[in-house]
Amino acid sequence: MAKTLAICTHKGGTGKTVTALSLATGFADDGQRCLLVDLDPQAHSTIGIGLDAYKLSLKDFFERHPGLPLRDVIQSAPENPHLDIVPSDLRLAWTAEGLSGRPKKEELLRRSLRDVESDYDWIVIDTPPSLGVLTQNALTASDLVLIPAPAEARATNAIADLLELVHVLKGPGFDAYRILLTRLDSRRSVTNQAVMKALEPWKDKILDTVIPESEPLNQAQMARKDIFRFAPDSTGALAYRKLIKEIKTL
Ligand SMILES: Nc1ncnc2c1ncn2[C@@H]1O[C@H](COP(=O)(O)OP(=O)(O)OP(=O)(O)O)[C@@H](O)[C@H]1O
């Protein structure tokens, strides 16, 4: 049975997509069967995985629900035999708006994933920078919520707001969430210390692995490659390898 990991925060540009792509490709490289679900209309994970041609996307799944099984939307990822993807496209933004009046709209993905979860060891969900219906679907479907937080002002506000939604959707006692420090620039030591102090209330939830600011991670996005193929010895690749090991212990 798959473990489902939602990578969420409504703060933009925190490394959600880079983390989703790195985890998904890393799990698959380890021989574990992985499904990457791109819930972001920006489709950055779909683009990043190198997928170009696909007929159906999550937009079709939500629009035709329950007429179109999720299985029909799943594509094989190029270059990685253990990795599949449910692609996204910009039109998903408008489809999501249309879901707003629908009862139990936040459960659509979770219920459909049940049909495919025995095919995978991991399901990794990339989400948009919002707390809307798409992120709500990701949270509802998840076993573990991963919150990427860069070491900068206002990172803590985003965590508090997101956790409020998490507890509404998953119950006040839900504690299977972890904070991942991302884009850490060790030269900004005063800022980093201040951020760590602000994160004190969640100190037990902060993962040991820290993702440094690492230019090859950015370049890999431009090249539409995962970091393990683009720059396997970079600090970014090493950090994401460590993260994969740590996530497997949770
Ligand atoms: N550790 C890192 N080092 C250097 N660049 C990074 C790192 N993490 C992410 N980036 C770059 O920062 C930008 C934002 O990262 P990413 O797209 O992963 O964030 P996001 O949270 O998914 O953004 P959005 O909220 O728009 O979906 C991208 O251009 C990415 O290549």
Ligand SMILES: [Mg+2]
């Ligand atoms: Mg993204």
